Amino acid sequence: MYTDGSPQHIAQQLLASLDTAFTQGPEFVKDVIGEGNDEYLRNISSFLEAHPVAEVKTVVRDAMWQDAGKLMVFSVQEKLRFRDGKVVPEQRQQCSLWTLNKSERRVHAVEPCP
Numbered sequence: 211m212y213t214d215g216s217p218q219h220i221a222q223q224l225l226a227s228l229d230t231a232f233t234q235g236p237e238f239v240k241d242v243i244g245e246g247n248d249e250y251l252r253n254i255s256s257f258l259e260a261h262p263v264a265e266v267k268t269v270v271r272d273a274m275w276q277d278a279g280k281l282m283v284f285s286v287q288e289k290l291r292f293r294d295g296k297v298v299p300e301q302r303q304q305c306s307l308w309t310l311n312k313s314e315r316r317v318h319a320v321e322p323c324p
Contacts, residue, residue: 265291271301281308282323 272285283306290298305323310316 261296262293263290264293265289267291276307279310279312281310282306283308 267289269287269289270281270283270285271287273281273283276282284303286302286304288300288302290300292298307321307323308317309319309321311318
């Protein structure tokens with residue numbers, strides 16, 4: 211599944227997978243992870259065992275409010291930091307619509323831009 215096997219490349223694949231799962235929703239996750247993709251899960255699982263993740267941080271770089279609880283996000287910067295200190299930063303230019311839960315100060319849902 212991974213071309214070069216380096217922690218950076220695998221981390222980028224992991225971030226892309228998480229991003230796709232969040233934007234495509236629960237049916238995508240069920241199709242890819244829940245049914246018949248055991249090799250994918252083993253690759254992710256063995257990578258995380260060998261390279262434990264300490265922090266995943268997402269910073270919004272470019273966005274526009276749609277209404278009080280909806281934020282259209284155009285660009286984010288993600289950082290995956292491993293327990294051994296290695297950091298994999300990645301800049302993304304992908305439009306997504308975030309539904310925010312202000313009382314909990316967190317993102318409630320992420321969907322593709324209309």
